[in-house]
Amino acid sequence: HPPSFQMGESSGLRPANCRAKGGAPGFKVAILGAAGGIGQPLALLMKINPLVSVLHLYDVVNTPGVTADISHMDTGAVVRGFLGAQQLENALAGMDLVIIPAGVPRKPGMTRDDLFNINAGIVRTLCEGIAKSCPNAIVNLISNPVNSTVPIAAEVFKKAGTYDPKRLLGVTMLDVVRANTFVAEVLGLDPREVDVPVVGGHSGVTILPLLSQVKPPCSFTPKEIEYLTDRIQNGGTEVVEAKAGTGSATLSMAYAAVKFADACLRGLRGDSGIVECSFVASQVTELPFFASKVRLGRTGAEEIFPLGPLNEYERAGLEKAKKELATSIQKGVSFIRK
Ligand code: NAI
Numbered sequence: 001h002p003p004s005f006q007m008g009e010s011s012g013l014r015p016a017n018c019r020a021k022g023g024a025p026g027f028k029v030a031i032l033g034a035a036g037g038i039g040q041p042l043a044l045l046m047k048i049n050p051l052v053s054v055l056h057l058y059d060v061v062n063t064p065g066v067t068a069d070i071s072h073m074d075t076g077a078v079v080r081g082f083l084g085a086q087q088l089e090n091a092l093a094g095m096d097l098v099i100i101p102a103g104v105p106r107k108p109g110m111t112r113d114d115l116f117n118i119n120a121g122i123v124r125t126l127c128e129g130i131a132k133s134c135p136n137a138i139v140n141l142i143s144n145p146v147n148s149t150v151p152i153a154a155e156v157f158k159k160a161g162t163y164d165p166k167r168l169l170g171v172t173m174l175d176v177v178r179a180n181t182f183v184a185e186v187l188g189l190d191p192r193e194v195d196v197p198v199v200g201g202h203s204g205v206t207i208l209p210l211l212s213q214v215k216p217p218c219s220f221t222p223k224e225i226e227y228l229t230d231r232i233q234n235g236g237t238e239v240v241e242a243k244a245g246t247g248s249a250t251l252s253m254a255y256a257a258v259k260f261a262d263a264c265l266r267g268l269r270g271d272s273g274i275v276e277c278s279f280v281a282s283q284v285t286e287l288p289f290f291a292s293k294v295r296l297g298r299t300g301a302e303e304i305f306p307l308g309p310l311n312e313y314e315r316a317g318l319e320k321a322k323k324e325l326a327t328s329i330q331k332g333v334s335f336i337r338k
């Protein structure tokens with residue numbers, strides 16, 4: 001393949017000044033790991049997003065096919081494909097938002113931490129590319145274990161002198177999406193009307209749904225709280241087991257990733273009142289990173305909201321979450337500093 005291959009821009013049959021202008025005004029977005037289980041439906045959904053003018057699809061395999069396929073969609077975004085490490089720099093140049101679902105997913109019996117050895121190195125390489133080619137881009141990090149990969153990314157950016165904590169966002173949106181769905185099922189509501197804050201991190205006990213703060217205001221029995229907390233914390237494992245060795249959540253994750261990316265783009269555009277949960281550098285607890293509600297604006301996570309009042313059950317959950325999170329964060333930091 002040539003240094004990069006482009007599709008969806010123009011046929012080249014007519015001189016430039018005669019061509020219809022492809023591509024609406026909007027933002028430039030790159031997906032790293034775009035040929036994967038999450039990457040493909042994520043690319044599809046971002047090609048439909050009216051806020052996206054240019055969509056760069058990067059992977060180490062199979063991007064020519066995915067790019068050709070996606071580029072035939074008659075939506076505004078221009079699609080370009082990039083294959084292999086030597087094209088990473090071109091894939092990233094000029095991007096406003098970089099979404100990273102690159103890396104191996106879980107198989108039954110694995111924890112997210114079991115992915116560390118492979119995914120830590122992938123995230124490091126990709127973030128070195130970002131520091132070089134688009135240091136001001138907003139980064140949405142999906143690759144697991146998020147509790148460690150976000151600290152890894154922060155250390156890479158610090159080393160490169162480009163670190164801006166507001167622009168590095170770990171994607172925990174799937175936990176919120178699941179929580180909204182499961183709570184709506186219990187309450188008999190439309191999930192679109194339900195808003196459950198989920199704080200902490202993105203694995204097991206670090207996933208802390210704040211059921212006392214659900215909107216619309218409601219109350220749960222102790223049995224419902226046990227059921228919901230357990231199901232939200234283990235929603236990923238539910239999918240891993242149902243897929244029986246063929247992967248983890250990809251379709252619901254692509255949906256969640258787009259919901260979050262779209263919120264980031266609306267923030268970049270200057271919309272007000274955009275608030276979502278994300279795993280970010282934080283002073284909400286004594287830990288250096290924590291997921292909570294953040295306000296997204298032109299420069300990324302512009303405001304990080306405190307947890308609000310917790311009940312006794314949630315306070316106990318918070319202590320457990322912090323213990324595990326501290327270890328995962330330290331593991332990520334050490335991976336780069338060692
Ligand atoms: P997958 O294996 O289907 O796709 C991963 C893609 O990454 C593959 O196409 C692979 O070629 C690519 N890749 C590998 N090394 C790369 C590199 N150095 N540069 C660019 N691309 C590279 O996996 P899937 O199901 O898409 O999951 C991806 C990641 O997302 C996993 O780490 C998984 O654990 C995580 N995940 C995170 C969730 C979250 O809520 N944050 C939810 C679900 C999955």
